[in-house]
Amino acid sequence: MTEAVTPELEAExxxxxxxxxxxxxxxxxxxxxxxxxxxxxGLIGPLELPRLWTRHILNxxxxxxxxxxxxxxxxxxxxxxxxxxxLAIARPDVHFTLIEPMERRVDWLxxxxxxxxxxxxxxxxxxxxxxxxxxxxxxxxARAVSALSKLIPLTxxxxxxxxxxxxxxxxxxxxEVEKARKVILRKRLxxxxxxxxxxxxxxxxxxxxxxxxx
Numbered sequence: 001m002t003e004a005v006t007p008e009l010e011a012e013x014x015x016x017x018x019x020x021x022x023x024x025x026x027x028x029x030x031x032x033x034x035x036x037x038x039x040x041x042g043l044i045g046p047l048e049l050p051r052l053w054t055r056h057i058l059n060x061x062x063x064x065x066x067x068x069x070x071x072x073x074x075x076x077x078x079x080x081x082x083x084x085x086x087l088a089i090a091r092p093d094v095h096f097t098l099i100e101p102m103e104r105r106v107d108w109l110x111x112x113x114x115x116x117x118x119x120x121x122x123x124x125x126x127x128x129x130x131x132x133x134x135x136x137x138x139x140x141x142a143r144a145v146s147a148l149s150k151l152i153p154l155t156x157x158x159x160x161x162x163x164x165x166x167x168x169x170x171x172x173x174x175x176e177v178e179k180a181r182k183v184i185l186r187k188r189l190x191x192x193x194x195x196x197x198x199x200x201x202x203x204x205x206x207x208x209x210x211x212x213x214x
Contacts, residue, residue, distance in 0.1 A: 007049040009035040015201060016053060019061050019090070026089045026116055031057050033112065034080060041108055043080035054203050059168075060086035062197040062206040063141060066166050067094050071138040074098075074158050076128045077145040079105055083168060084141065085112060088121045097135055098123045132157035143168040148180040148209060156187045159213040165189070167209045177209065188214045 012028065020027045035052055038044035048056065060083030067073060067087065071094050075084030078098035088096045098121060100106050106125040113121045124131060140155040140163075148167070155165055169176060173194050177184075184192060189211040197206040 007047060009049045010051055010053045013053055013058065013202070016058060019058065019064075019201075021090075023089050023092070027057065027061070027086065030081070030085060030089060030112060030116060033115070037108075038080060041104060043105065043108060056080075056082050057086055058198070058202050059083075059204060059206050060143065061090050062202070063087060063166060063168065063208065064090040066139075066195075066197075066208070066210070067091055068138050069093055071095070072097070072136075073139045073141060074128075074135055074137045074155075076140060076142040076151075076155055076158070077101075078109055078123075079144075081109055081112060083143050085109065085116075085118075085121070087141065088113075088118050089116070092118075092120055094120060096121045097137065099126055099128055099131065099135075101125065101127045128154045128158060136160050137163065139164045139166050141166050141168070148173075148176040149183050152180060152183050152187055152189070156189075156213055161214060163213050165209065165211045165213065169194075169207050169209050171207065173207045173209055184211070190214055 017024045035049055039046050063083055064087055073094055074097045076099050078084040078100040084096055084098045098109050109123045135158055137158055140158050145151055191212040193210050195208040199205050
């Protein structure tokens with residue numbers, strides 16, 4: 001019987017140091033810990049290590065320039081901390097509320113916040129729709145949560161008037177936008193756009209649905 005080969009963690013791409021700047025060591029520490037414990041905790045799949053930096057860490061940090069200085073951001077369905085913890089590392093000037101309903105993921109997020117010494121992060125165990133009356137932020141992020149037609153109604157109630165949705169999406173984002181047209185109109189979103197981040201900088205660009213909440 002052939003022994004299973006454990007995938008190796010992807011080597012850190014040179015561009016990571018540029019994207020994280022003086023926070024690169026924290027990003028490195030988080031990535032290594034996610035690689036070490038992620039599969040065991042059900043945070044990442046067994047095949048993700050060879051592309052952990054490229055597909056997950058860099059993919060997330062590309063959002064950081066879109067965040068308002070000294071703003072308040074809620075990350076819905078934070079899971080492994082993608083993009084919430086990655087962005088909190090990259091943007092210490094922004095305060096993040098990580099919203100996650102699953103206990104083991106909340107425990108992971110909380111332990112990483114403490115281990116990394118991040119004083120700009122609060123972790124809340126809840127579903128987004130259950131804390132809309134308690135949390136109001138300038139921007140909401142989310143990654144791999146659900147289609148826009150379902151995600152927009154979940155995230156809009158968290159955002160102040162004039163704030164933004166900054167939602168990470170996949171290659172079929174244009175199809176999702178088309179299917180969510182009625183929801184976009186009903187929720188009175190404006191300045192709706194799809195951005196592609198990282199072209200010419202990273203191997204895999206990041207697509208973002210951005211809109212203003214009126």
